[in-house]
Amino acid sequence: MLEDRFGRQFYYLRLSITEACNFRCQYCLPDGYQGPSHEHFLNLEEIRTLISGFAQLGTQKIRITGGEPSLRRDLSSVIDICRHTPGIKKVAMTTHGGRLAQNIASWHAAGLDQINVSIDSLDPRQFAAITGQDKLLHILKGIDMALEGGMKVKVNTVLLKDFSQHRLSRFLDWIRHTPVTLRFIELMQTGDHEAFFKQQHLSGIPLRTQLLEQGWKPLPRELDAGPAQEFSHPDYAGRIGLILPYSKDFCLSCNRLRVAANGNLHLCLFSEQGVSLRPFLQSSDPAELKGFLQEVMASKHATHHLNEGNTGATRHLAMLGG
Template identity: 60%
Template sequence: MLEDSFGRQFHYLRLSVTEACNFRCQYCLPDGYNGPSKSSFLSQSEIKTLVETFARLGTSKVRITGGEPSLRRDLPQIIETCASTRGIRKVAITTHGARLAENAERWARAGCSQVNVSIDSLDPAQFNAITGQNKLKEILAGVDKALEHGISVKINSVLLTGFSAGRLTRFLKWIKETPVSVRFIELMETGDHQRLFSQQHQSGQVLLEQIVNEGWLEIAREPYAGPAREFYHPDYAGKLGFILPYSKDFCKNCNRLRVSALGKLHLCLFSEAGIGMRGYLTDGDVEGLMCFLRQTLKNKRVSHLLEQHETGATTHFAMIGG
């Protein structure tokens, strides 16, 4: 099992397969994508080597992220590669959801068991203003399709001060009958969006305390779960979760490592820089990569430094998938 100097074990790999995205979210790529070409991103054979290596070191969950992973035509093959790797028990995808309705069945057949869909507002006008896309209706249809094909669905909703009116009410009404988990995520500062952060950052603690006072009960975390604190209520089909990166001891139970679409290891979302390891991937060198990972993990810090406004090399989230 991969373990760092603080005794944290890493069951969970977040694998970016592209930096490209065709949405223009205010907090990520408001001016659109202008990064490396698709020829720069990891190939299927490189991904196979990477996932096999992590699995041999005890990783049991792979989340495929972007950018927007559905922009890769070979995404079903990537899902199948991950799902068929011995030791990998769960394959998930983070997506904006605009292509989910047409792809849910294919992704499910390939081995995807969970999707995280970004929906920052259930108000169509707010959604359009945040993302630059008028596609909320299509995305909600995709959520229904995913559920129909046995894929569990989590909704990622970034908390933005300017779009807070009616947020909780609309989501509660929706999950009354819809079996999805809505996770409210505090906006995190990145290098490109420091001004936006100062204007739009909103603590999730108030919402968390509100739902607890209304009878929501916390659910115990699975070993390979992400950082969300999740809650259920007997009167609701869906769940609520909170990802609060500015809360005390947020990094204490860190269990995930990130690899960028360019084949760099990121020990933290807000690391100073990714660590090159593509040579191992190109050569198919599983043994060499295992040694590299064990050695490099000794350099992982105990915590990010977001509270000190140190965002590292992460200029926007499309670089590494959040």
């Protein structure tokens, strides 16, 4: 089992397979993607060795991220590798959902258990203004198809200062009859977007207080769960999750590591440049990779330093998929 010097154990790997994204979200890539091309990212055999090594060290859940993972033509093969690696019990993916409707059946058939879709507004015009893409209705159709196929669906929305009570009410009306987990995420500062962060950051603490006052009840946290605090309500088919990275003790329950599309291991979303795992991925035998992973865990810090304005090497969230 991978464990750091603070006794935290790591069951969950977030694997980015591309930095590229074709949306232009205001808080991430407002000017579009301008990074390296796909040939610079991990190939299928490197991914196979990587997943095998992590699984042999106790990893049970893989989340495939980007950028936008559906931009890789071999995405179904990546899912299949994760699904058929001994020890991996759950395969999830985060996507903007633009290609969800036409691909969800093949992704599910390849072994995808859960899908997380980013939707920052249920108003089509506001959604287009935030993302640069007029695809909300198409994405909602894809979510319906995923639910009909029996998949677990979570929807991520970033809290911004212009997040109105009307916008919240619209989301709550939607999940009254739609069995998704709606997760509100505090805007996080990144290196390229300091000014936008200062203009738009909104604490999620008042929203948590409001939910509790309205009868939402906290749910116990699963072993391989991410950082969200989840709540349920008897009058709603859906659930609500809150991700509050600026809250006290946010990092105490950390159980996840990140590997970037270029093969760099990041011990925290907001930390160093990462250390390259690629030298250990050229063989199908993950023995050297496992030894290196166990060794490097000693350098994981107790917490991020977001409250101090330290964003580390993270220029934008597409680098590591959040």
